[in-house]
Amino acid sequence: MRSLSPEEAALWSRVADTIRPLSREKLAPKIVESEPKAVPVRPVAKPSPTPPVQPRPRPLPIGDRTLDGSWDKKLRSGAVEPDRILDLHGMNLDMAWAAIDRGLEQAIARGDRLLLLITGHHRPGEPPIKRGRIRAAVHDWLAASRHADDIAAVRGAHRLHGGGGSLYLVLRRTSR
Secondary structure, rough: OOOOHHHHHHHHHHHHOOOOOOOOOOOOOOOOOOOOOOOOOOOOOOOOOOOOOOOOOOOOHHHHHHHHHHHHHHHHHOOOOOOEEOOOOOOOOOHHHHHHHHHHHHHHHOOEEEEEEEEEOOOOOOOOOOOHHHHHHHHHHHHHHOOHEEEEEEOOOOOOHHHHEEEEEEEOOOOO
16 A cells, blocks of 8 residues: 555645544544655646646535524524525426526525425335435535535524425525
């Protein structure tokens, strides 16, 4: 087994820093000190005419974005009414994706702040009955959506609005 090159070690360190532990205990950061190993220098045929690409900072996943305390408190208590409701019952994956995209577009155009997305509860079942596929895919869809920058946060809905089978989509305030 070979050891990692300094570039590979730096890349692995960046990847390891993105890992979130399963427990909620605070972990002390590890300090890894290692002496850089001599790397053989390879002759380069031609220098690249383009400058190296700087990596863009990765945005927070939609589920990890935070709201101010009053928003979270209102959502947890069910004290806020959604501006728009998107019900995905009876839809296949393609229809659901199109409905979410269209619903977000309309809500953003109207200046809505809170959408209730009804996906349905996950119900375990053996194939050929495949249930809960929309619910399983919705977070990835929202993160990859053309409207991802307009979504301030995604939270589980209060049981008054469907509980585990629904999500609140909090949209950013638009400037008009």
